[in-house]
Amino acid sequence: MGHRKYSAPRRGSMAFYPRVRARSLESRIRTWSDPKLEKSSLLGFAGYKVTNLNVLSVDDREKTPNYGKNLMNSSTLIATPPLKIIGIRAYAETAYGKNAILDAFAKDNDKFLSKKASFKYKEGKLDEINAHIDKIKHVVAIVSSYPATASLSQKKPFVWEIPIGGKDTKTKIDYVVSNFGKQVNIKDVFETGQFIDISAITRGKGIEGPITRFGVKRKQHKSRKSVRALGTLGPISPAVVTYTVPRQGQRGFHQRTEYNKRILIISNSEKDNDFKINPDGGFEHFGMIKNDYIIVKGSVPGVPKRLVKMRFPIRTVGKKILEPKVVEVLVK
Secondary structure (H helix, E strand, O other), X not given: OOOOOOXXXXXXXXXXXXXXXXXXXXXXXXXXXXXXXOOOEEOEEEEEEEEEEEEEEEOOOOOOOOOOOEEEXXXXXXXXXOEEEEEEEEEEEEOOEEEXXXXXXXXXXXXXXXXXXXXXXXXXXXXXXXXXXXXXXXXXXXXXXXXXXXXXXXXXXXXXXXXXXXXXXHHHHXXXXXXXXXXXXXXXXXXXXXXXXXXXXOOEEEEEOHHHHHOOOOOOOOOOOOOOOOOOOOOOOOOOOOOOOOOOEEEEOOEEEEEEEEXXXXXXXXXXXOOOOOXXXXXXXXXXXXXXXXXXXXXXXXXXXXXXXXXXXXXXXXOOOOOOEEEEEEOO
């Protein structure tokens, strides 16, 4: 340790290795919660981050010092244009995990999706799903989100799978088939006061050294020629630099998940009676919100216009949903 009299703990968390750039601007949710819904519905949704703002609300947490008082909450505004259900996919359970049996797609998909052979409509596919209903264990909806509906310049839609919640397989299939080619709104999935998990790609910061990337301590004045470099990369023998040694590299642009974010407001910018959400000239780096939006308490990963995916909470929260009492929304 050189000049150190005592040993020191390692610097930087090993919880998020490898710290490399995300493969895509779209986050990938690998685990979905099943809240045992009585009515079939999508188990997730998506939107586009707009900005951070402050929300003045009444604290409804019982047995807290501020119960019943007005609190200023740092919150995040997310534009949530409707999702379009373009297909259905059925999975069976095998010894090696889930296996896709078959899928079917809607007939009236637009030109961006019809260009790909994997999204083309084939007659009789829905009848095959009903014929294999005994083998089906998981039902997912293939959905698309169009950035253009959120006033963004990107024309190519995002396409991914969202599981369906419900009592049994038959009701799940019926839900997707009845909404084939139709749009689903945020109010059809989540409600005000509910807790959700949010997954997105964080803001990219490029290449950073070990001081900034891991919080390594700077070397003492005049100890070496370098001040912001590591004192040692490891022992002389064996002469190997292990992966646990803090090195320079990518910082930011990682996939991260925020747990248990409470929805404070679900509304529509055109039908907004209580709050005028759009400032004059629109939001900086985003523009005007022209459809549904939500405001969640706390921060959300990513920069403005970044795709944000939401799901039912995977960690235990209170079952009782209380609608928050919002006093004022302070738009910057």
